[in-house]
Amino acid sequence: MAPSDRTLLIVAAGRGTRAGGGLPKQYRPLGGRPIVARSIQAFDGLVDDVVLVIHPDDKALAEAACPGVRMVHGAQTRSGSVRAGLAAVTTDTVLIHDAARPLVPRHVIEGVIAALAHGPAAAPALPVTDALWRGATTVEGTQDRSGLWRAQTPQGFHTQPLRAAHAAFEGDAADDVEVARAHGLPVVITPGSDDNLKITTPGDFDRAERHMRERTTMDFRVGNGFDVHRFGDGDHVMLCGVRVPHGRGLQGHSDADVGLHTITDAVYGALAEGDIGTHFPPSDPQWKGAESGQFLRHAVDLAASRGFAIANVDCTLICEMPKIGPHAAAMRGRVADLMGLEVDRVSVKATTTERLGFAGRGEGIACQATVALVSK
Numbered sequence: 166m167a168p169s170d171r172t173l174l175i176v177a178a179g180r181g182t183r184a185g186g187g188l189p190k191q192y193r194p195l196g197g198r199p200i201v202a203r204s205i206q207a208f209d210g211l212v213d214d215v216v217l218v219i220h221p222d223d224k225a226l227a228e229a230a231c232p233g234v235r236m237v238h239g240a241q242t243r244s245g246s247v248r249a250g251l252a253a254v255t256t257d258t259v260l261i262h263d264a265a266r267p268l269v270p271r272h273v274i275e276g277v278i279a280a281l282a283h284g285p286a287a288a289p290a291l292p293v294t295d296a297l298w299r300g301a302t303t304v305e306g307t308q309d310r311s312g313l314w315r316a317q318t319p320q321g322f323h324t325q326p327l328r329a330a331h332a333a334f335e336g337d338a339a340d341d342v343e344v345a346r347a348h349g350l351p352v353v354i355t356p357g358s359d360d361n362l363k364i365t366t367p368g369d370f371d372r373a374e375r376h377m378r379e380r381t382t383m384d385f386r387v388g389n390g391f392d393v394h395r396f397g398d399g400d401h402v403m404l405c406g407v408r409v410p411h412g413r414g415l416q417g418h419s420d421a422d423v424g425l426h427t428i429t430d431a432v433y434g435a436l437a438e439g440d441i442g443t444h445f446p447p448s449d450p451q452w453k454g455a456e457s458g459q460f461l462r463h464a465v466d467l468a469a470s471r472g473f474a475i476a477n478v479d480c481t482l483i484c485e486m487p488k489i490g491p492h493a494a495a496m497r498g499r500v501a502d503l504m505g506l507e508v509d510r511v512s513v514k515a516t517t518t519e520r521l522g523f524a525g526r527g528e529g530i531a532c533q534a535t536v537a538l539v540s541k
Contacts, residue, residue, distance in 0.1 A: 171278070172256040173212040173319070177201050177227070177264035178220045178239025178246040190364055191264040192226040196377050199230035200364060203267035208319075209541075210470030211274055212260065218250040242337040244344065251328050259327065261341050262319040265364045268376055269319065271472065276355040277321040285323045286345045289357035290314035316340060317357040326350055384540035386473065388435025390427040395529035402530070404482060404492070405513055406458055406499035411487045415530060418447040422457035423532045424513070428480055428500065429457070431536035432464035436471060461503045468538055475504050476537040479512040483524050483531040489515035 177191045191201040198206075205215055218239040219227045227236055237253050239246030247261060258281050262269070273289050280287030293315060297308035320341050327341065330348030338344045342352050360376055362369065399414015405424035415421035430440045438444075445452050445460055465475060478500060482489050489496075496513040504511070518525040 170256045170258065171212045172214040172216060172254045172259045172324075173205065173208045174247070174250045174254060174259050174261045175201065175204060175215065175217045175264050176239070176243065176246055176250065176261065177223075178218050179243070180220070188226070189220070189223060192223065192230055193370075195267055195364075195370065195373055200267045201227070201264040202230050204262060204264050204269070205231060205234065207267065207269050207271070208260070208262075208274060209472070211271075211278065213256060214254075216250050216253045217264075218246045243339075244331065244334065244337045247341060247344075248331045251324065251331065254324055257324055258321060259324045260319040260321045263363060266318055266361055267364070268373060269317075269361045270358045273317070273356065273358050273361055274319060277319055280353045280355050281321045281323065284353050285326045285350050286321065286342070287353040287355050288320040288340075288342050289317045289355045289361070291317070291357040291359065314354060315357070316342065317361050317363075320352075322350075384473070385476075386435040386538040388431040388433065388536050388538070390430030390432075390434060390534045390536070391532070392423050392427040392430065393523075393529055393531045394421045394423045394426075395523075396527070402487065403457065404489070404530075405480065405496035406503060407492050407495045409487050409492050419445075419452050419455040419457050419460070423530050424480055424482060424496065424534075425457040425461050425500075425503075427532040427534040428478055428504075428536065429461045429464045431478075431534045432461070432468055432475070432538070435536055435538045436464075436468055436473070438464075438467060458499075458503050461500075465504050469541075472541055473538040474541050475506055475510070476539045477510045477512070478504065478506070478534065478536050480514070480532065480534040482513070482515040483518060483533070484515065484529075485517050485520065485525060485527055489513070 180189055192199050195203060215234050217227060217231055217234050217236045219236050221238045237249050239249055277287045277289060293310045293313040297310050298304045299306040299308055330344050330350060333348055334344045345352055362372060364373055394415040394417050396413040397416040402409050402411050402415045403420045403422040426441055433440055441460055493513050497508050497511045501508045501511045523529055524531050
């Protein structure tokens with residue numbers, strides 16, 4: 166689910182003293198990274214902009230934890246801090262998230278985003294399943310749990326209606342759903358998650374660490390690509406982003422780089438996202454003669470938006486001529502550059518068909534590639 170005119174507003178202006186540790190909890194490390202940085206990372210690829218609301222005294226901590234993130238100073242109340250953050254939001258929709266919820270699952274975020282297509286506000290929650298009692302030191306009564314929910318974040322809103330709701334609201338509120346409802350905005354309940362815990366007390370750090378260990382099962386995917394281009398008129402061929410002199414050129418709607426096309430298809434295949442023609446139709450004249458590197462970059466960016474990094478690439482060019490060996494190092498370097506990889510994660514090699522078939526007859530070049538993706 167790609168971003169579409171959407172801002173993440175992280176509320177991090179509180180003191181967080183109940184968590185201990187000598188620092189506001191949002192800047193304490195969890196698994197080696199500040200909690201607030203993990204909270205922002207959870208939204209990678211799902212928002213266009215990030216606004217971090219901080220306490221004025223925490224500027225140095227915030228800049229160290231979240232370099233490059235846009236920051237505004239908060240207020241003495243949560244509602245005041247949200248209003249300060251909303252003043253910096255320029256997008257049509259906004260997701261307001263607690264800095265202390267660093268483990269929010271992607272499907273929880275996507276559920277809120279999807280609901281905003283059909284209404285002005287949405288928020289995740291879990292139904293209350295435990296028995297509820299009333300009392301101080303002894304049980305004085307029970308409470309029906311029917312229709313009760315445990316609220317979570319991110320809470321999503323169309324920006325302008327929420328601004329109006331905050332402008333009309335007096336006092337402080339537990340969350341922005343309370344503010345929205347006071348202004349008459351309907352709020353859709355979307356599925357929450359037990360993993361979306363809020364770190365409040367020292368024991369919550371241990372819980373969060375356990376959750377992280379349980380969630381570190383790696384998602385590993387492999388994609389394969391295969392492509393063929395016939396020879397035609399020309400004085401060179403483009404192979405894996407490198408111009409190789411040759412007595413004939415390759416035919417194709419773009420620059421006919423059979424190597425980059427094949428690697429691109431392998432990435433799309435690992436993501437179950439069709440093939441290069443799905444994203445860049447050959448019937449579209451804008452791709453005539455286009456440089457194929459942009460197709461590969463699109464595939465890599467799509468993988469990143471889905472939470473995957475490229476582990477390695479193995480590409481085999483199948484042809485009698487031209488000779489690939491003298492150009493293999495340059496090809497590896499170009500592919501590595503396009504995919505944001507170290508060269509030692511890219512293999513480009515060649516083989517022949519012992520003069521059998523169309524490649525053996527010198528009618529064209531084939532290529533096959535395998536790409537491995539790992540969850541980030």
